[in-house]
Amino acid sequence: MTLIDDFTLLEKHGFRLLPYYLARDENGAVRAAERIGYPIALKIVSPDVEHKTDIGGVRVGIKNEQALRNAFNEILTNAKGKRISGLLVQKMARKGVELILGGKKDPQFGHMIVIGLGGIYVEIFRDISARICPITNQDVDEMIMELKAHPLLEGARGKKPINKGALEKLALQVCRFMMKEDLKELDLNPVVFDENGCDIIDARFSR
């Protein structure tokens, strides 16, 4: 499955993703950016790349056409030798707390959901809590409380608390999706939350 197939299936299951296009070439990227509206993010889509950031395959906060063309060529240079399906042009996400919502099929317990501190350092902080699917809103609230980072979600340093309703809704949606499609693994990472809602920036799953 390609990234676009993944995104399409997620949308079919009611996940609201940030507007995106897959651009095959530089001019295609420019046209996509004009349709979405600047600023945008540009990301490599390649079957050879597990973690896009690690190879310099991501540029964010691109404000205009010239910056976009430069970024496009930089990413291509960084990804030399890799098979490239295209570059993802994506609306810039809101600013906020980055979380991971993940799922896994356990051989004994079946589908389970993981909520944790997201982004590229997930495996370093390992600040996660887990439950067996399906779950209730109360489970989500308890999962949040188990995170060491929970004060961040509740509005540390003068920030507003994140929209808990959006997190509950998304977590329940993840459980349903995992179970319905009988997925082996799922990552929604990062998902950025602020007081108004959330943006799913990246997703991947396997059967």
Place this chain on the structure above:
Amino acid sequence: MEPKIRKLKFVFEPRSVAIVGASPTPNKIGNVLIRNFIDTHFPGKIYPVNPKYPELAGLKCYAKVSDIPGAVDCAIIATPAETVPGIVKDCAAKKAGGVVILSGGFEEVGRNDLAEEIKRISDENDLPVIGPNCLGIFNPYTKTDSIFLPMYKLERPKPGGIAFITQSGAVGSTVIDLAAYYGVGISKFISYGNGTALDESDYLEYLLQDKETEAIILYIEGVKDGRKLLETMKKVNKTKPIIALKAGKAAGGQAAARSHTGNIAGSYLAYHAAFKQAKVTEAGGIEEVFDFVKMTSQPKPKGGRIGVITNGGGIGVLTADCIESEGLALAQFSEETGKELAKILPAYGTVANPLDLVADAGIEAYEKAIDVMLNDSGIDVLLVIVLLQTPPIDERIIHVLTKALDEKKKPIATISIGGAYTESYRKILESKGVPSYSSPRAAVKAIERFVTYSMYARQLKKR
């Protein structure tokens, strides 16, 4: 409840037991079993079964279970694996109440064929079968004891409210020994080994309606049906708190996982999640289970406010640190308590929690301080640190502590840290039923678990 689970009552409360593989040879399992039943004055009938002997230990011996004239409530089998399916079949034909298979040599050595045969007979006849490859069961209320370890090597605990379900026989036997040593009362002990016909969830289900069981300790290595366990734990934990000890946590994430989630979510995480979901208390090791269990024969704390008494300032501070890090609170003394405590302290002492009686504190100071704190409704748990190395402390402290315990006003835990002298005193305290700990961490963790357990119990009672 499935009939197979309901009928476990025959196994735990049998009016008659058949011991299949009974033997006259000392130290053979079949001999230890029969000796144990005779020596503990098992009130029901004992039927030795072994075709080789007409009589055993003064009792008539039968060639097979179906030869026994009266009813057989519980058959305990300790014969080689190949013979077991045939014996179970014979038990089913005899309409025995239930079967305990101690013998090994089944799934664990790849003989799944034998195990499947046993499961089939069990299912077809609604015959409860415990094991194989286990220590079986122990019920001190009915003196039913299939643990084939001699009593002089492995003491048996007194009757009480704690049930143990264990997959491992080795963990099971140490737990039994320690329970007896610490004076912890047991309601039912179940070592279920391979769990061929009945698994941990089935036993939880049985214990839910067992009138002697108040709380359940569950030791598991792995389960076959995690969903069933989760649903059963949720149901059982509503009325009877479960304390889980899961072995095999170290196996981390799958190395081959492609996703972040796959990398961070190892096999233990699912168990951890299930325990959280069912609000089951999780212990980190056997010692934590016992540290917790030692507390449970006392009145349940109403909250997590701790009153601390010490004769050593530093240990008091270390204990206060633990109280904070375990999410408990140091109690605020009432005005009355403050006044009373001030009378006990030397002129240079200050009333604070922890209350430092200082090193020249004698037995009387302890006695008064404990009495005052037991009567302060703002204190939920009393934690008494006694450093036995100081000159004024002698054996009278034991009496002071047991007396305070007997009042049953609040749960009490004690801490004494030291070498051989202190340890010998701690043993005496333990034998008198005083929960004694050798470190602040162990004591505070045990209190924290007891407070959480009591909170669940209270919430559930309200429903």
